[in-house]
Amino acid sequence: MLPAEPVAGPVWSWNLLTDVQEMWSFPFMVNAFRAGAIVAVVSAVMGYFVVLRRQTFAAHTVSTVAFPGAAGAVLLGFSAVYGYFSLCVAAAVIIAAIGWRGGGGGSGGADESALTGTVQAFLLASGFLFIALYKGLLGGPQTILFGTFLGITTSQVNVLLGVGAVVLAALALIGRPLLFASVDPQVAAARGVPVRALSVIFLVLLGAATAEAGQITGTLLVFALMVIPAATAQTVTGRPGAGLTLAVLLALAATWLGLTTAYYWPYPLGFFVTSYSFAGYLLARSGRALHTRLGRTAAPLLNKEATA
Amino acid sequence: MLHPIAKAREAAGHTVPPPRPGAEPLATPAPDDVPVLALRGAAVRVAGRTLWSGVDLRIGAGKFVAVLGPNGVGKSTMVKVLLGALPAAEGEVRVLGARPGQANHRIGYLPQRRSFDASMRIRGVDVVRLGLDGDRWGVPLWPSGARRRAARQRVEEVIELVGASAYAHRPIGNCSGGEQQRLLIAQALVRRPQLLLLDEPSDSLDLPHQSAVTALISQICHQENVTVVMVAHDVNPILPHLDQVVYLAEGGAASGTPEEVITSSTLTRLYGTPVEVLRTSDGRLAVVGQPEAPARHTDRHTSAPCAGGGHAAG
Numbered sequence: 044m045l046p047a048e049p050v051a052g053p054v055w056s057w058n059l060l061t062d063v064q065e066m067w068s069f070p071f072m073v074n075a076f077r078a079g080a081i082v083a084v085v086s087a088v089m090g091y092f093v094v095l096r097r098q099t100f101a102a103h104t105v106s107t108v109a110f111p112g113a114a115g116a117v118l119l120g121f122s123a124v125y126g127y128f129s130l131c132v133a134a135a136v137i138i139a140a141i142g143w144r145g146g147g148g149g150s151g152g153a154d155e156s157a158l159t160g161t162v163q164a165f166l167l168a169s170g171f172l173f174i175a176l177y178k179g180l181l182g183g184p185q186t187i188l189f190g191t192f193l194g195i196t197t198s199q200v201n202v203l204l205g206v207g208a209v210v211l212a213a214l215a216l217i218g219r220p221l222l223f224a225s226v227d228p229q230v231a232a233a234r235g236v237p238v239r240a241l242s243v244i245f246l247v248l249l250g251a252a253t254a255e256a257g258q259i260t261g262t263l264l265v266f267a268l269m270v271i272p273a274a275t276a277q278t279v280t281g282r283p284g285a286g287l288t289l290a291v292l293l294a295l296a297a298t299w300l301g302l303t304t305a306y307y308w309p310y311p312l313g314f315f316v317t318s319y320s321f322a323g324y325l326l327a328r329s330g331r332a333l334h335t336r337l338g339r340t341a342a343p344l345l346n347k348e349a350t351a
Numbered sequence: 352m353l354h355p356i357a358k359a360r361e362a363a364g365h366t367v368p369p370p371r372p373g374a375e376p377l378a379t380p381a382p383d384d385v386p387v388l389a390l391r392g393a394a395v396r397v398a399g400r401t402l403w404s405g406v407d408l409r410i411g412a413g414k415f416v417a418v419l420g421p422n423g424v425g426k427s428t429m430v431k432v433l434l435g436a437l438p439a440a441e442g443e444v445r446v447l448g449a450r451p452g453q454a455n456h457r458i459g460y461l462p463q464r465r466s467f468d469a470s471m472r473i474r475g476v477d478v479v480r481l482g483l484d485g486d487r488w489g490v491p492l493w494p495s496g497a498r499r500r501a502a503r504q505r506v507e508e509v510i511e512l513v514g515a516s517a518y519a520h521r522p523i524g525n526c527s528g529g530e531q532q533r534l535l536i537a538q539a540l541v542r543r544p545q546l547l548l549l550d551e552p553s554d555s556l557d558l559p560h561q562s563a564v565t566a567l568i569s570q571i572c573h574q575e576n577v578t579v580v581m582v583a584h585d586v587n588p589i590l591p592h593l594d595q596v597v598y599l600a601e602g603g604a605a606s607g608t609p610e611e612v613i614t615s616s617t618l619t620r621l622y623g624t625p626v627e628v629l630r631t632s633d634g635r636l637a638v639v640g641q642p643e644a645p646a647r648h649t650d651r652h653t654s655a656p657c658a659g660g661g662h663a664a665g
Contacts, residue, residue, distance in 0.1 A: 095473070215490045223485030226473055229462040230538070233434050233455055234486045277472035281522035286472070 055307045066306050075192035077200045079298040082259045083268055085207040087294035088214055089252040090273035091287050092245065096225045099270055100156060101138050105250050106265035107163050108134040109257040111170030113187045118177040123187070124202055127254035135250030139243040190261030190313040192302055203255055210248050217241060222283060259298070264313040268294045271320035278327040293323050385448050387412055387546050387578040388433065392442035395425060395432055402428055404441065406604040408597060412545070413576040415569055415592055417583050420599035426582040427463055429599070430548050433580070434460060447545055459539030463550035463582075466531055471524035475515065475534040478523050480506050482538035505541060513537045513567060529560035533567070540571065547572070549581040553588070565589050586613065590636060613638065
């Protein structure tokens with residue numbers, strides 16, 4: 044199950060400079076760091092809105108769909124990258140269409156969750172079938188489900204960069220109305236913000252971002268970069284700007300630390316990235332709990348931070 | 352379009368300097384006044400059912416108006432019609448001199464039963480700020496100092512106006528219902544609207560907060576000369592502040608001053624069933640015999656600390 048690496052792997056020397064130099068002397072590691080950075084930034088920014096809009100279930104569904112997408116593409120002889128993108132975006136569009144009929148302008152309604160869950164289960168099963176049909180897939184379903192940093196090509200990095208740039212540009216354009224529609228859909232609609240159209244655009248962007256993240260963290264661990272950093276950031280601050288920045292920094296840190304750890308330690312990347320993310324979340328939660336407890340006696344600490 | 356209304360606002364500001372004008376507007380509408388709201392023979396149909404029809408209404412600037420009536424009679428629907436979210440099936444509707452939906456940027460809107468739970472981690476200031484420029488596309492890449500400062504100042508000003516400065520920098524999900532409602536009123540006010548449409552703003556609040564919020568709205572209405580149209584389920588807590596009442600019931604509407612509308616004969620005619628309006632010893636009104644059980648009303652009477660009920664009714 045563990046990657047068939049040479050028995051004597053690289054050794055961490057505590058001399059950070061030489062460690063990083065050694066690590067980055069391998070082109071595949073450099074590509075992994077590049078791809079990780081792109082994916083971390085895009086996922087964290089998307090994730091901020093996912094958490095705010097409470098659309099984690101939609102995000103989860105989209106990411107699950109990436110599994111049969113990637114497996115199917117490989118089975119049909121295409122690159123898995125196309126499978127990720129096409130099925131994720133398609134799933135997002137379908138969720139958007141269902142959400143429309145389910146009413147509720149903004150976040151995905153509860154009535155669609157049963158249907159989504161049903162389809163999700165079937166698609167996962169299909170993906171498993173595709174894997175079984177295509178016997179030669181490297182590493183079996185694990186790499187698709189739980190991610191890998193081995194063998195990320197430069198062209199793959201370029202695709203990630205291109206798609207990521209488009210997603211971020213689109214978010215920059217619709218960011219403010221999207222925030223308005225996410226927080227306060229009724230008033231936003233009365234102000235002429237196209238709440239439904241934004242919801243569809245957001246889901247399409249979500250599909251693209253999920254397809255990106257899935258290629259690094261694996262489709263099952265997309266939340267490590269999509270939800271956890273954003274949730275951590277929103278635990279710490281209520282300011283949109285600060286929250287977005289913090290989410291990006293946390294996702295970047297988790298990804299790069301995870302990559303470094305996975306380079307020196309022969310265990311899966313997805314585990315490390317998720318663990319760092321999760322540790323940050325735990326820290327933030329306990330910090331906040333501690334603060335609210337202390338805050339009853341000495342209030343203005345976080346306030347000062349919030350207004351600074 | 353904007354010009355005559357601005358003029359009308361100014362005129363109204365001059366003619367009505369004291370906090371509360373007398374209650375005589377509907378019979379003789381001021382001749383040079385472009386009404387903020389004008390409905391003529393308006394009707395609305397939802398899913399094939401006519402909720403109300405033949406509604407005539409004229410509301411001038413700076414008036415505090417309540418839309419009253421039992422549940423399901425189409426009060427919120429009226430707000431939607433005024434916002435242009437729902438077309439009127441018949442008749443003519445003019446809002447701020449334009450067709451409904453055309454002047455929404457000059458309307459502050461507070462939807463029904465809106466509250467943020469603790470997981471909404473966004474500050475009150477940000478929610479208010481969204482009311483100012485949340486509908487704008489793009490990101491202000493180069494923060495042009497003056498404009499940004501003006502926006503921030505306006506947000507602070509309006510938060511000060513509603514008395515929410517103490518908690519506006521907390522995540523809104525951590526604020527109490529009353530605090531959230533104040534922030535949302537600030538959001539509705541931040542663009543200096545000429546018309547406020549409030550859908551049961553005090554619905555989810557306890558009694559002291561209800562009267563505080565109502566008093567705040569009334570103060571804003573008369574101080575800033577903003578017309579307020581407030582959907583309310585319960586007339587008693589707001590009655591002292593009202594200039595005009597629109598009573599919807601049984602497919603029709605009656606409008607006028609509270610004394611004109613909330614009478615036994617008018618309500619009996621509206622409902623088609625005997626309704627009695629009682630006057631308590633301190634001059635407040637209580638409606639008895641309408642389909643809605645009046646138990647809550649009498650309840651409110653004993654405890655509602657709304658001062659000046661007598662002077663509104665008398």
